[in-house]
Amino acid sequence: MRQAFLGLLALGLMAASGLAQARAAEGERTFFPAPAQQARVLNLTAATDLEAMAPLIRGFQKTAPDVAVDFRDMVTNDLFEKAERACAEQRPEADLLISSAVDQLVALANDGCVLAHRSRETSALPAWANWRDEVFGFSFEPAVIVYDSRHVPPEDVPESHADLADLLRLKPDRYRGKIGTYDISKSAIGYLLAFYDSQQAPMTYGRLLESFGRAGTLTRCCNKDVLDALEDGRIEIAYNVLGGYAYAFHLQHPYLRVVVPHDYTIVLSRGMVIPKQAAQPDLARRFVDYLLSAEGRAVTDRQAFYFSAANPLPDDVTGPKALMASGIGRPIAIGSALLAARDRAQRERFIAGWVDVIGPGQSR
Amino acid sequence: MAKSETSLFARMVVRVAAVLLFGAAGLVVAAWFYARTAADVAYDRLLQGAAVQIVENLAIIDGKVEVTVPASAFKLLALAERDRIFYRVIGPQGRTLTGYADLQPDPRKLPKSDEVSLLSTHFRGSPVRMAIAGRRFFDPSFTGPAYAIVAQTTEARHALISELTSRATGLVGIMSLFGLAGAVLAVGYSLRPLNRLGAALRQRDPRDLTELAVEAPREMRPFVDSINHFMGRLGGRLKQSERFVADSAHQIRTPLTAISAQLNMVDETGLDQASREHLDRARERVTEMARLIHQLLSHALVIHRFESTALAPVDLVAVTRHAFRAAVPITIDPDIVVSFEAPETPVIVMADTLSLREAITNIIDNAVRHGAVARLEVRVRTEGETQAVVEVEDDGPGIGAEDWTRLTQRFAASSGGKGVSGLGFAIASEVTQALGGRLWHRPATATERFAVVMTLPLAPEAADRKEG
Numbered sequence: 001m002r003q004a005f006l007g008l009l010a011l012g013l014m015a016a017s018g019l020a021q022a023r024a025a026e027g028e029r030t031f032f033p034a035p036a037q038q039a040r041v042l043n044l045t046a047a048t049d050l051e052a053m054a055p056l057i058r059g060f061q062k063t064a065p066d067v068a069v070d071f072r073d074m075v076t077n078d079l080f081e082k083a084e085r086a087c088a089e090q091r092p093e094a095d096l097l098i099s100s101a102v103d104q105l106v107a108l109a110n111d112g113c114v115l116a117h118r119s120r121e122t123s124a125l126p127a128w129a130n131w132r133d134e135v136f137g138f139s140f141e142p143a144v145i146v147y148d149s150r151h152v153p154p155e156d157v158p159e160s161h162a163d164l165a166d167l168l169r170l171k172p173d174r175y176r177g178k179i180g181t182y183d184i185s186k187s188a189i190g191y192l193l194a195f196y197d198s199q200q201a202p203m204t205y206g207r208l209l210e211s212f213g214r215a216g217t218l219t220r221c222c223n224k225d226v227l228d229a230l231e232d233g234r235i236e237i238a239y240n241v242l243g244g245y246a247y248a249f250h251l252q253h254p255y256l257r258v259v260v261p262h263d264y265t266i267v268l269s270r271g272m273v274i275p276k277q278a279a280q281p282d283l284a285r286r287f288v289d290y291l292l293s294a295e296g297r298a299v300t301d302r303q304a305f306y307f308s309a310a311n312p313l314p315d316d317v318t319g320p321k322a323l324m325a326s327g328i329g330r331p332i333a334i335g336s337a338l339l340a341a342r343d344r345a346q347r348e349r350f351i352a353g354w355v356d357v358i359g360p361g362q363s364r
Numbered sequence: 365m366a367k368s369e370t371s372l373f374a375r376m377v378v379r380v381a382a383v384l385l386f387g388a389a390g391l392v393v394a395a396w397f398y399a400r401t402a403a404d405v406a407y408d409r410l411l412q413g414a415a416v417q418i419v420e421n422l423a424i425i426d427g428k429v430e431v432t433v434p435a436s437a438f439k440l441l442a443l444a445e446r447d448r449i450f451y452r453v454i455g456p457q458g459r460t461l462t463g464y465a466d467l468q469p470d471p472r473k474l475p476k477s478d479e480v481s482l483l484s485t486h487f488r489g490s491p492v493r494m495a496i497a498g499r500r501f502f503d504p505s506f507t508g509p510a511y512a513i514v515a516q517t518t519e520a521r522h523a524l525i526s527e528l529t530s531r532a533t534g535l536v537g538i539m540s541l542f543g544l545a546g547a548v549l550a551v552g553y554s555l556r557p558l559n560r561l562g563a564a565l566r567q568r569d570p571r572d573l574t575e576l577a578v579e580a581p582r583e584m585r586p587f588v589d590s591i592n593h594f595m596g597r598l599g600g601r602l603k604q605s606e607r608f609v610a611d612s613a614h615q616i617r618t619p620l621t622a623i624s625a626q627l628n629m630v631d632e633t634g635l636d637q638a639s640r641e642h643l644d645r646a647r648e649r650v651t652e653m654a655r656l657i658h659q660l661l662s663h664a665l666v667i668h669r670f671e672s673t674a675l676a677p678v679d680l681v682a683v684t685r686h687a688f689r690a691a692v693p694i695t696i697d698p699d700i701v702v703s704f705e706a707p708e709t710p711v712i713v714m715a716d717t718l719s720l721r722e723a724i725t726n727i728i729d730n731a732v733r734h735g736a737v738a739r740l741e742v743r744v745r746t747e748g749e750t751q752a753v754v755e756v757e758d759d760g761p762g763i764g765a766e767d768w769t770r771l772t773q774r775f776a777a778s779s780g781g782k783g784v785s786g787l788g789f790a791i792a793s794e795v796t797q798a799l800g801g802r803l804w805h806r807p808a809t810a811t812e813r814f815a816v817v818m819t820l821p822l823a824p825e826a827a828d829r830k831e832g
Binding site (some may be wrong): 072108110111112127131132199241305333336337338339341344345346349 | 430431432433434435436438439442443445446447448449450453461462463486489490
């Protein structure tokens with residue numbers, strides 16, 4: 001056990017140094033020992049990759065040296081189900097939940113499963129990133145297109161949703177089986193992004209979906225798997241990948257290029273909630289405040305998710321420079337409107353429609 | 365002293381404030397009711413809209429009721445930003461098509477088809493407002509009602525209510541403060557004549573019993589009239605008692621003269637030492653009494669003269685010299701150095717000669733009797749352009765401030781045993797005030813001797829003459 005911890009710690013350190021390609025399989029546990037004498041352990045469950053979380057956890061430990069962090073990485077749906085169950089059974093689960101599927105977090109808050117937290121940091125959040133002082137968005141992650149510049153010629157690079165649909169329509173054979181995206185029946189964040197696509201631009205969404213269907217699109221459960229397929233060379237264009245992960249991947253594989261669509265870009269703010277049954281809500285609140293503080297934000301923007309609302313896009317990313325100011329960036333507002341995406345009937349119908357078009361054959 | 369009651373100002377302001385307070389409280393309650401109604405109307409519309417949208421989106425496809433919850437319905441509800449949303453769609457046989465299966469409204473509150481009912485209830489421990497939209501299907505596969513239930517917590521309503529109410533309260537508060545400030549100003553303004561009257565009464569000479577000449581509003585007229593009437597009566601009583609004193613003095617003088625004569629005729633030779641001393645004491649007392657009677661009479665005379673005689677220009681030097689001669693007896697102790705200083709030219713004041721001489725005589729007489737040990741100086745001079753001064757200085761111990769006040773008061777002088785000055789100062793003071801002057805004393809210091817000083821205004825013509 002101890003050795004496992006040390007191994008995981010080494011993994012974490014490598015991730016933080018940015019040298020290694022360390023990857024934590026989803027559902028894995030990583031222990032961050034306290035830098036000083038350990039007094040308490042924060043139980044953090046997140047549907048977020050370790051590479052992104054590690055610098056934030058370490059940054060937090062600088063402000064709280066006596067706190068160890070027990071980090072558990074889970075896929076969004078598992079995290080939601082576990083939290084829902086824990087809430088129904090009134091049983092303590094984690095101290096803090098972080099998930100990219102903010103609609104699930106909003107559903108938890110709507111069902112009264114989370115604690116409120118008010119502080120200077122939370123009140124500084126924009127309205128769309130704070131619901132009821134219960135669900136807080138702390139990152140800024142545009143949904144982007146990633147392409148392999150070794151195979152996709154510059155004239156084919158899709159710079160918008162419409163471009164992508166046109167490309168697949170004009171060169172269906174060239175890109176058959178070379179497009180990848182989330183399997184929305186398995187990925188909550190994939191579903192949320194697709195749902196928002198259909199809300200933002202129903203026409204484009206319909207064309208895109210149809211094009212995906214004809215192009216024999218590869219679907220994968222998660223971000224990582226989509227990006228891995230890109231790295232393997234199985235696909236050449238990945239659609240609706242979260243910008244932070246995509247850019248981190250680009251830093252490791254410079255030939256993988258990131259495009260922020262210029263017709264509209266869905267922007268996700270990764271959410272966090274403190275479950276009602278959290279054993280140490282005070283510790284969770286400290287972590288929340290750290291993530292929302294200037295220091296936490298600096299780490300988020302530079303080392304974890306690379307994009308921010310205030311700063312322009314990184315230089316080597318194609319796309320509109322002033323994402324928010326131009327109105328192209330469409331943040332997914334954290335609020336009760338997200339419950340529409342959570343509706344069971346809605347979800348079943350939407351996924352059924354999607355599967356109908358894309359076809360289940362390509363999924364894994 | 366009368367019991368001190370709260371001021372008229374306080375009475376009025378407190379009552380006005382109470383009325384304003386009650387009014388304000390009433391308005392705030394009314395504002396709260398309005399705000400509640402407004403908030404309910406506003407947010408009920410959203411709720412109704414959402415429920416209707418959901419129920420209208422129900423469709424029968426292939427013999428099955430299909431539900432598509434429109435995202436716009438949630439966007440509508442999300443306008444109440446902080447509120448949690450619960451919903452349920454009920455299809456045939458009361459089956460839950462989607463949403464919260466435990467959202468169970470009172471069956472009696474279910475609306476008839478194509479209507480929307482609203483109710484306030486609780487769900488999962490939170491107060492919620494609920495809208496139920498009904499719709500009746502007439503399809504071969506399904507004939508019957510379907511419902512969309514939408515419930516929302518009431519935070520936004522309460523926020524709106526408290527915002528509207530607090531704004532209204534702020535406005536009512538400001539209005540009330542203006543009202544109160546206006547009342548304070550108005551009451552203060554209305555009471556000003558009362559203060560003026562009070563000031564006029566306060567500044568009045570205690571002996572001035574003439575009518576008040578203060579402008580008073582109509583409401584205060586009876587009050588002023590009463591005061592004037594009262595003063596008239598008081599004046600009458602005072603005159604009566606003065607006349608009584610004068611008459612009594614006059615009546616007493618004759619028997620007193622007889623007693624004095626009788627005492628003088630007593631043959632002392634046959635008397636032993638003790639009886640002789642008794643006799644001497646009786647003579648002393650009679651003399652004292654005669655002087656007192658004389659003073660009472662001269663006081664009455666002075667009063668009478670001021671009431672009946674007009675003032676005329678008088679040479680103060682001449683009057684003082686006359687008084688000096690009258691007051692300083694020839695038999696005065698030769699060890700006392702007596703002096704009289706006066707300017708060569710006459711010093712003219714407006715006065716009644718007799719009264720003025722009486723006053724000055726009394727002052728000098730007092731110095732001779734009770735003050736001077738080795739020196740007595742009487743001086744007449746002018747001071748500046750307008751003042752004439754008579755100064756009686758002696759090297760005695762002087763008079764203390766308390767005694768001075770007592771001595772110059774009418775009828776209050778004759779208390780105490782030996783060494784009383786009788787009514788002398790009271791008369792002098794009375795005369796000086798009647799002539800518009802001032803009688804005061806200068807206490808003895810290391811460098812200066814004690815002096816009683818009478819200051820009188822110079823007659824205007826005299827001043828003119830001096831200039832000319």
